[in-house]
Amino acid sequence: MTDQLDTETGGVRVIYDPIAETPTSYRREPEDAHPPPNYEGYKSTALRHPKQPLIYLPQTVTEITGPQLGPVLMGENDNDLTVQHEGEPIGERIVVFGRVFDTEGKPLRGTLVEIWQANSAGRYKHRWDRWPAPLDPNFTGAGRCITDDEGRYTFTTIKPGPYPWGNHYNAWRPAHIHFSLLGRAFIQRLVTQMYFPGDPFFPYDPIFNSVRDPKGRERMISRFSIHDTVPNWAHAYEFDIYLRGPGRTPFEEAF
Amino acid sequence: MIFETTPSQTVGPYFAIGLPFDVGPFVVPEGTPGAIHLTGTIYDGAGVPIPDFLLETWQADPDGNFADVHDRGGPSQIDGFRGFARYGLEDGDGTYDILTLKPGPVAGLNGQMQAPHIAVSVFARxxxxxxxxxxxxxxETEANASDPALSRVPAERRSTLLAEPVDGGYRFDIRFQGPDETVFFAI
Structure with a gap:
């Protein structure tokens, strides 16, 4: 990695050497970093989790490499979900932006960020979403973005609505945007959901609460940003994402 | 300072809005010499196929090289070899079918050879x-016998990780529970 002065911004721009920057091992995660595979409150987990203990796999070249899909997949308007149709979708126009880091705080450039979401009424454009809320002919709800050299991504979209689901009586999902990150290695792959601050459904949602550590739940909640709100246009939410970073695994453990 | 990772959440039932892409099931383009179909069914704990799964694979090419920028035995010299597949449907039936090349043995970080293998992620509601x-x-009996990852798996469960040759390629089913539960790894 070399630091160069960015003449446009006057700031320091980080330039990576992709090979030199590739760790040979990644940090193991604490046990409660992610939700337990079998979580009572979320009923569908019961038949969809392994019952046998996971087998510890030392990281190999297979896990520390990964696909670089960004350029293959990106199309025009992929990061603006409000201009993908003839007309404008209905709802609160928002900018969702943030940075992708590893656990050492180093920005991850060139990684593919994919999102999908319900429309402002809480309805997904999907064959199996049948609840009686309207579809919006001007909203598909899917977007893609590749992080820049500082790990930044930005989407323009519509704030999704909450919606009911069949998990238990009067179950509603808090408003959320699904996020998928490829990272730079198979081991960094992450699928998560971004929530909005102060959502009244938080205490009742087993998927949100499946993350047992309160600080972990906080890491899934975006931050309202008046500073990044565009006057007379869109309000803004900031959501930084952390993927696994380099580990301290002794070399002998790898193979 | 060490930061904690963002926690994982379910991919949910509606990922097909955003994640599948046209050539997702193709690790190599159609017509690539030596291409094989890798097929299978994914079962839940009741033995019922899971219709709304998303499967991703990552693998080396027949020379043991990966299709990315990392300097680990690679990069692949095979035209159009992406090394990656993504398979998931809006209206799935629990089965998958990807077009790929059978990977070759892969050198490990310590020089110990790994048997041909494909890394797999399964996501679902x-x-x-x-x-x-x-x-x-x-x-690949001989290579499998000395594979450092397989050797960590109890002998009686190793067969759950073996794809069987079938017409046109290989078949590999994934079972989440039950007597033949597939071995899953912590990485």
């Missing part, structure tokens, strides 16, 4: 975190 497994090949 009802899965709060991906499940990671590996596909090995039933007709």
């Amino acid at each position: 009802g899965m709060l975190h991906r499940s990671v497994t590996r596909i090995y090949f039933a007709d």
Whole structure:
């Protein structure tokens, strides 16, 4: 990695050497970093989790490499979900932006960020979403973005609505945007959901609460940003994402 | 300072809005010499196929090289070899079918050879975190016998990681529970 002065911004721009920057091992995660595979409150987990203990796999070249899909997949308007149709979708126009880091705080450039979401009424454009809320002919709800050299991504979209689901009586999902990150290695792959601050459904949602550590739940909640709100246009939410970073695994453990 | 990772959440039932892409099931383009179909069914704990799964694979090419920028035996010299597949449907039936090349043995970080294998992630509604497994090949008896990852798996469970040769390629089923539960890994 070399630091160069960015003449446009006057700031320091980080330039990576992709090979030199590739760790040979990644940090193991604490046990409660992610939700337990079998979580009572979320009923569908019961038949969809392994019952046998996971087998510890030392990281190999297979896990520390990964696909670089960004350029293959990106199309025009992929990061603006409000201009993908003839007309404008209905709802609160928002900018969702943030940075992708590893656990050492180093920005991850060139990684593919994919999102999908319900429309402002809480309805997904999907064959199996049948609840009686309207579809919006001007909203598909899917977007893609590749992080820049500082790990930044930005989407323009519509704030999704909450919606009911069949998990238990009067179950509603808090408003959320699904996020998928490829990272730079198979081991960094992450699928998560971004929530909005102060959502009244938080205490009742087993998927949100499946993350047992309160600080972990906080890491899934975006931050309202008046500073990044565009006057007379869109309000803004900031959501930084952390993927696994380099580990301290002794070399002998790898193979 | 060390930061904690963002926690995982389920991919949910509606990922097909955003994640599948046209050439997702193709690790190599159609017509690539030596291409094989890797097929299988994914079963839940009741033995019922899971219709709304998303499967991703990552693998080396027949020379043991990966299709990325990392300097680890690679990069692949095979035209159009992406090394990656993504398979998931809006209206799935629990089965998958990807077009790929059978990987070759892969040198490990310490020089110890690994048997041909494919890394697999499974996501679905009802899965709060991906499940990671590996596909090995039933007709690679000798390489499998000395594979450092397989050797960590109890002998009686190793067969759950073996793809069986079938017409046109290999078949590999994934079972989440039950007597033949597939081995899953912590990576």
